[in-house]
Amino acid sequence: MSAVIETRELTYLYSQGTPFEKAAIDGLSVSIEAGDFVGVIGHTGSGKSTFIQHLNGLLRPTSGQVLLDGRDIWAEPKKIRRVRFEVGLVFQYPEYQLFEETVERDIAFGPSNMDLSAQEIAERVREAAAFVGLAPEVMGKSPFELSGGQKRRVAIAGVLAMRPKVLILDEPTAGLDPKGRDQIFHEIAQYHRQTGSTVLLVSHSMEDVARYARHVLVINDAKKVAFGTVDEVFSRTDELVSIGLAVPQVTKIFAALRQRGFDVNPHVYTVEAAKRELLRALGRGDGRDA
Secondary structure, three states, X not given: OOEEEEEEEEEEEEOOOOXXXXXXXXXXXXXXXXXXXXXXXXXXXXXXXHHHHHXXXXXXXXXXXXXXXXXXXXXXHHHHHHHHHHEEEEOOOHHHHOOOOOHHHHHHHXXXXXXXXXHHHHHHHHHHHHHOOOOHHHOOOOHHHOOHHHHHHHHHHHHHOOOOOEEEEEOOOOOOOHHHHHHHHHHHHHHHHHHOOEEEEEOOOHHHHHHHOOEEEEEEOOEEEEEEEHHHHHOOHHHHHHOOOOOOXXXXXXXXXXXXXXXXXXXXXXXXXXXXXXXHHOOOOOOOOO
């Protein structure tokens, strides 16, 4: 498969040309294939948010390139708005950006700026609302009457309604309770499966990244530290810990069991995988009914 989005030596400097000049992104090159699900991890201040804001043109590189389907997104600066329809970005706490009188109008805001017919806009709004589990009866309500989790769904649906090729979510479950987090992640995973879109998930939760992502991009001090499969990246436990990241708790447990002589696979990153591995180790089958 070919890369849907790619960065080449991407660099972004804050306060360029002053004594306070600092690289927020420093020579970062990565190629993400169409249909992939990529977790983006790094500690606070590592450069994650700056990186993803380059992918849809909210920030312009100091140097280097961002390519969408092989074309530099800044080749024609006047057309950068089109890139934002193809690369949808859901900010952290996106519900703070809700402003329309009804849920339906808020979801329709993006598609309404895409020169679509009223019928096409209505279809996209219905489809996006269904993806995030919003019931038809809430569509006529003010978004400000809804719960925190519902507001988050409305904001995400507003991006989905543009049917982006690439969906980027920056800590999409921040501030939600465990049930709300699980629901949002389930809906994002379902959207990925059904549409085949490319998804980038920025998250502090190693467990969530391990559960949903296929590949992981690690950013530290403005640079790419690692990019590979979940197994390839999370197996580098010592290196991740050295840059202030923590592998999933369940991984630490299985690594400790392995060190104590138990015949278990130390490369376990989710609770579901842990159940299967324990059942296997205990001789109770392959764990598929766990």
